[in-house]
Amino acid sequence: MDIKLLHDLSIQQLKAEFWRGIDGFFLGTYWFLRMKNVHSFVRDVTVKGGLKKAFGIPDGVLYEHGSDRTIKSEAKDKFRMFIRPPLDALREAVCFNPDVIQVMDLPLDDGDDEKRVCEKLAINRDIVEDYHGWLVKNGFRSSSCYRDGLPKFSKFMLLGVCHGDYVDAYAEEAKFMMKKCEVLGVPVAGLLTHIKGLSKKQRYDYMFQVLSKVLDVVGDSRVLQLMGFGLSDIMEIPRLVKLVQKYDATVWMDTSTLVRNSVHARKVLSFNVKNPNVVEYVNVAKVEGAEGFSPLDIFRENNRVLKGLLTQTQLLSG
Amino acid sequence: MGEEIVEPREILRRTRIEVAPYLREIAEHSRAIIPRMEVSKRWIDYYEAVGKVRRLTASERRRLEEHRKAYDVLAARREVYSAAARYGRTRKPTDLIALRQAQSRYYEAKAETLPPEKKKEMREKMVPPKEMYDRLAEIRGEIEEKCKRFLGVKFRRPPYHLMPIERKVYEEKILGAQLRDLYAEAYDISQKGKEMSELIEHYKEMKKLGAEI
Numbered sequence: 001m002d003i004k005l006l007h008d009l010s011i012q013q014l015k016a017e018f019w020r021g022i023d024g025f026f027l028g029t030y031w032f033l034r035m036k037n038v039h040s041f042v043r044d045v046t047v048k049g050g051l052k053k054a055f056g057i058p059d060g061v062l063y064e065h066g067s068d069r070t071i072k073s074e075a076k077d078k079f080r081m082f083i084r085p086p087l088d089a090l091r092e093a094v095c096f097n098p099d100v101i102q103v104m105d106l107p108l109d110d111g112d113d114e115k116r117v118c119e120k121l122a123i124n125r126d127i128v129e130d131y132h133g134w135l136v137k138n139g140f141r142s143s144s145c146y147r148d149g150l151p152k153f154s155k156f157m158l159l160g161v162c163h164g165d166y167v168d169a170y171a172e173e174a175k176f177m178m179k180k181c182e183v184l185g186v187p188v189a190g191l192l193t194h195i196k197g198l199s200k201k202q203r204y205d206y207m208f209q210v211l212s213k214v215l216d217v218v219g220d221s222r223v224l225q226l227m228g229f230g231l232s233d234i235m236e237i238p239r240l241v242k243l244v245q246k247y248d249a250t251v252w253m254d255t256s257t258l259v260r261n262s263v264h265a266r267k268v269l270s271f272n273v274k275n276p277n278v279v280e281y282v283n284v285a286k287v288e289g290a291e292g293f294s295p296l297d298i299f300r301e302n303n304r305v306l307k308g309l310l311t312q313t314q315l316l317s318g
Numbered sequence: 319m320g321e322e323i324v325e326p327r328e329i330l331r332r333t334r335i336e337v338a339p340y341l342r343e344i345a346e347h348s349r350a351i352i353p354r355m356e357v358s359k360r361w362i363d364y365y366e367a368v369g370k371v372r373r374l375t376a377s378e379r380r381r382l383e384e385h386r387k388a389y390d391v392l393a394a395r396r397e398v399y400s401a402a403a404r405y406g407r408t409r410k411p412t413d414l415i416a417l418r419q420a421q422s423r424y425y426e427a428k429a430e431t432l433p434p435e436k437k438k439e440m441r442e443k444m445v446p447p448k449e450m451y452d453r454l455a456e457i458r459g460e461i462e463e464k465c466k467r468f469l470g471v472k473f474r475r476p477p478y479h480l481m482p483i484e485r486k487v488y489e490e491k492i493l494g495a496q497l498r499d500l501y502a503e504a505y506d507i508s509q510k511g512k513e514m515s516e517l518i519e520h521y522k523e524m525k526k527l528g529a530e531i
């Protein structure tokens with residue numbers, strides 16, 4: 001089993017060398033699409049041979065390129081789905097020369113009826129096929145495949161997002177995605193925040209049900225990425241580690257909560273003095289020895305502590 | 319004691335003797351990687367040793383660079399084969415990731431063998447057209463402005479709070495239509511995407527043909 005932390009970093013944070021000492025990072029397109037000279041930025045990065053080379057990031061740090069965010073809308077308007085065609089986004093992603101490219105996807109809304117859900121899932125599947133086809137056509141992937149469907153040669157890995165409206169739907173999507181994608185994403189953020197009328201424990205229970213079903217299908221053959229699993233509740237780590245150990249799976253976790261707490265809220269992960277069994281984010285002013293920490297110091301400290309917690313939990317559970 | 323200075327002619331002779339058995343091996347096995355790596359390594363050592371005695375000529379520097387690039391490509395290819403074999407045995411995702419990263423390094427090493435102008439040209443060819451970004455930025459600005467106005471009208475925020483109800487309904491309708499057109503334009507900019515109806519049709523056809531979707 002293997003658990004890696006992928007941090008959601010912006011261009012400014014990459015310039016400030018937040019990438020030192022981390023497993024990997026995730027760069028969403030929203031960080032640069034709003035810049036004034038997007039085209040010249042994309043061109044510069046391309047000519048330099050990719051984002052890693054442009055920023056001097058070592059090869060060992062995993063770079064995952066995110067896809068465009070779709071526009072959320074209640075209107076049943078077909079044009080409100082993508083701000084630009086998926087293949088254009090893919091072409092741009094290739095210019096950044098990442099390790100993993102996230103396939104553009106349509107998220108499900110609470111108001112979607114069954115027909116709408118089916119349509120969206122069908123579109124997601126088609127986009128995966130289109131991405132694969134484009135990469136093969138342009139010589140980035142080979143057309144010859146292993147028995148499990150993965151191409152024998154590929155310059156880029158693909159991250160396919162598995163959406164669903166009930167537990168088995170996620171597993172079905174994973175079954176399809178695993179034929180073309182090396183990394184499978186489960187959008188757990190929505191499961192933990194958007195379900196109304198459920199307690200926090202019930203939400204986590206549901207999320208673990210979904211993960212178990214997906215892991216039943218995927219097993220230890222693909223990497224599973226928990227998208228938006230910011231670990232806002234650190235106390236859920238042991239449960240997650242146990243599940244991962246059960247399947248001997250490889251899991252990557254998005255740590256948006258960690259970045260948000262480090263850079264904006266300036267909170268460090270620390271033990272509660274009154275209750276030593278609880279680990280939580282506490283403002284630097286309240287933590288002894290952390291008063292003068294810069295956002296970068298806080299980020300590195302939090303990353304170190306979280307990785308330490310994960311390792312310790314693995315050792316204790318094993 | 320200082321290092322013994324060897325004449326370039328002597329270094330060349332020694333290198334040729336060292337390279338000869340590997341060349342015989344390559345003649346027998348044309349796809350062998352390790353002897354090719356050894357040959358490149360010996361020539362790199364030769365040029366570096368000669369460089370200590372005298373200044374390298376332009377053609378020697380070019381050949382040294384070529385040998386270095388060839389060595390990198392061969393090392394990357396060897397890494398790909400070993401990673402592929404490991405993944406074939408274990409089928410673990412960590413080995414799959416290692417394989418993909420090795421393949422990526424191989425691709426990069428191969429790209430480095432291209433002349434710089436061609437490499438730059440190839441990379442620039444991939445950059446999406448500037449017009450697309452410019453038009454998208456314009457549309458985004460327009461959408462933001464219209465959305466702000468739409469919300470102002472809908473929730474009767476100042477300066478739209480005194481607007482009569484008929485005017486409010488009319489404004490909402492007009493702004494909604496304009497927004498829809500803008501989104502449609504943003505979508506259609508490069509005419510490469512598929513519309514939802516097309517995608518659904520494609521999905522149905524695939525299903526009819528018995529594809530596992």
